Amino acid sequence: MEESNELHSEENKTSQDNNNKKRKLKTPAQLMALEKFYNEHKYPTEEMKSQVAEQLGLSEKQISGWFCHRRLKDKRLSRDETCANGRQDRSSGVIQDRASGLGQDSCGSTKHGDHRYVDPREVESRRLSGHDFPAADITREYRSHYTERVGGMDNTSSESSSSLQDRFFTQNEDPYDVETSRYLAHNGVFSPINPRGTENMAYKPSGYLKVKGEAENAAITAVKRQLGRHYQEDGPPLGVEFDLLPPGAFESPIIDSVHEPSIVGNPVLHSPDISGVKGQLSPRTRYEVYNSKFSSQDLYIQQENPCIMHGFDLQEKKSSKKLRQKSTYLNHTNSSPGKNSSLDIYDKSVGGTSAYNTNRKDKMRSKRGYSGRKVTSEQTEPCLREYDGVSSPKLIQRSDYMKPKPSSSIEENLDGECKATKVYSNPLRVMMNSTDEMVVAKQARVNLPQRDYSTNSFPQLPPRKNQIKGTAMEMPSSFSEDETAETNSSVD
DNA sequence: TTGTGTTTTATTGCCTCC
């Protein structure tokens, strides 16, 4: 370890020297890890930074710089996005709240006024005091709880994730949220809290939502969210009082998804919440692009499910101008909808943004994001190793992922060694979970086409030796346990 | 192959907080 540190420092030295003249791109592995970590901790502590630096073989300075720039990037994207959404919302006659109920500042984004900074305690108090809270916000709340827990520190700034991703995950595919909602569903308490739960289960856009375009769905959804309690008067509150899930509803998703697509339908196509995210750029970064590359080679690309013509994919088709140029990208995404996880989700987000393609970034995303940059063998370095052989645990992971289960058994299944890790004392452990998440996601996409549970998965995360032996199961497992206590107490 | 546009990385200066 020390040796490697020395090596790292040596490398850093040289790299620093080199950086004087040439900047050095982060390897995909590093980027993945950084992004993953960034999702958990926007403002890592010094300790965490050094740990990450050590693990990734970068200098703390680089880490700090990267985080700094990453935040800037987030901010910039968020600003652009907010502006875009504001325009869009106004154009559709919808107030631009974006369901957060907070931070209605338009393009301005201040550190503390930012909508991202939702004090979990406030959320909790509001919920407990009976204030209505949009489902998405409730989801966020749980996510926040979890994130804090993960960090093992009360860090509101690490409330996690880029605003974009955060929102995206909140309304879309955050695996944590999924897990949360799943857990909740499992306990029959807040089962449909998660919009995805509704998507997965029974929610289908009713009436006009079915007919309207997704862009309008977004607007409608926004209105619904703003109506809040008022909207509930005439019907079941959005995402709150749906029928409880039957026990074990998620336990046999493979069969369900494959054989009962008509029941499940295609939630994406008429998912108000998904639609609500339209226009929300997910901060696609290079690692995601790399992911797409990696994923494109994945075995599961063969197992595409024609049922999954995601709404955003469809929109991609509709939003056409890019199609002509980037037919490769579209082929890539559309032809293999079930192929991967993270990218696919990001594809959705990107596709969603394509609804108003005026955004330059959208152009770029379709322009280059999917082709990605060159991935040299050197760059991919630690990324892909070890995962070729991980095929059998997929189903295990997946099914285990679906239900709150003791993490120990899961980990045992995955690693063949029992690691009863419950807390992410090591932030990188969190990062490393992504590897298996991807596997889970792949399987999920194949077997459970209606939803992808592993949005935030960063496949092929480099399994550094001293890093995380953890698995994707650790996160949801510990999460479930934590949430078990917390949810029970809060509900009680 | 080259030019262009975009993204990413590194550096620097300023600001805020402790």
Added chain:
DNA sequence: GGAGGCAATAAAACACAA
């Protein structure tokens, strides 16, 4: 005053079209 963060800037890396 130091540390940390933000913002601006320059430059490298990259993709893509001509």
